[in-house]
Amino acid sequence: MSNYFKPSPENKVSTGQKLMSIPLRHLQQAIGSLGDLWRTPFTTFMTLLVLGISLTLPATLHLFVKNANNVVSQWDSASEITLFLKLNIDDKAGQNLASRLELYPEIAAVTYISAEQALKDFKLHSGFGDALTYLSENPLPATILVTPTKRSGQAVAAKDLLLKLEKEREVDQGKLDLEWLSRLEAMAKLIEDIVIAVALLLCLSVILIIGNTIRLAILNQKDAIAVMKLVGATDSFIQRPFMYAGAWYGIFGGIFANIAIFTLAHYLSSAMTELTALYHSSFTLETLSFTETVGLMGSAILLGLIGSYLSVRQHIRAIEPTAD
């Protein structure tokens, strides 16, 4: 028996053995830290709720921006020029003009809309369909939609082009849809920037929440950590369960956020469909794509790890064993 305890300090565990045991130990510690969270269900649930909400907000804003961009892109007639032809111009002359315009180097595409077609479209989209049948004659002029090339689509160049087109004999009036579009785009850009700023702040708060939760967990385990250091545990061994706890917070917070967004989108989309149906529009609310869902989970886990890492760095080193 006494031989058994003969000291043997050198290389007690072979490197191979150590490597073999690493995945197993990680798994044990990962499950162990999950068990630790489970042991304080109320605190854990509260923390997860806060995390979930903090993650849901930026993701919801992202959805908002995504859908708004979708809508805006439907009007992506960036600096499209609408030419209203004189009422006395007939179809043939109109089409003539259209084919002439197509030859302009500044123009990328030309669409001719006859007066009858314009009326039909108007009936379809405006919601005044029935009322229009009472009109004895078509009040709408034929129109030509001109899409300038990219270069001539710039604000100043497009204005020049407009002046040039207005000089055409058949054209009554030209309209450049530039201002409201650039305003809308600027607004969309602003909203996007705000969303990014808010998202960053919320991500920061996720890091802080997880960091603080882990800090409390570390302080709770202060004595145990001191004992572990005493028997030769490295900092990385001690911090591993806390890192896993951070990852678990991220995972569950991410799942919560995904469920919340899915529910929210589902709830809103039925209301949205009702609203858009009233405008004869075929707008459908887009939810998070698969990539985005994975991205949300991934960033939640990443934030969890960052939060716990910051906490662990700072607090585990500070705990030192004392002899008394």
Added chain:
Amino acid sequence: MIRFNQVNKTYPGGFLALKNVSFQIAPGEMAFLTGHSGAGKSTLLKLISLMEKPSSGTIHINNQNLDNVGYRQVPYMRRHIGMIFQNHNLLMDRTVFDNVALPLIIEGYSQKEIRRRVEAALEKIQLSDKQKCFPYMLSGGEQQRVGIARAIVNKPPILLADEPTGNLDPKLSLDIIKLFEEFNAAGVSVLIATHDLGLIARMRYRTLTLKSGNMITDGIVDGLHSQTEVVSE
């Protein structure tokens, strides 16, 4: 194994805890460290277990100069030192088995090896039947023995004990010291800090005596005579 060379330790605030202390403990040697409380016993043990750094002088543990041991190496150094404390320092929310297994888990032993070694250690301290108990279910003496099992389970070459018999009655104290003697017989260097002079007197081991930071005696304490001498210091 343990070598102090003109070690001074001053705590922040100017308190001089150890003054010019030099001594050496050979491999396989067993010695007692004694002195009144505040004499510097705990400081000396803290220096050996790398909880404190000396203000001047050098300390060698296992032929390694502690000056050259950085923060990252500290855990690996401590794995070569078994430490036993008066208050046991057990993890109260883990079983006896898990407590004893801790140093082995930290070093990455396989499950099978851990089981084998922990059971051997628990058999040694005669607590095999308590391995599923939690520390609070055990008596003070039993808890102390669990602490000893944890200290020796990874077979360190050095065993440090700080007041290991502090709260125990003389019979239990003697049992614990006998355990230390067994480890010592297997080749472990043992240093026991205690103010239980009666115990030392009965044992006839080399005794280092500290008084207000100075090492005042170093040698075999011989029976009752020396006991009265030390007390009269």
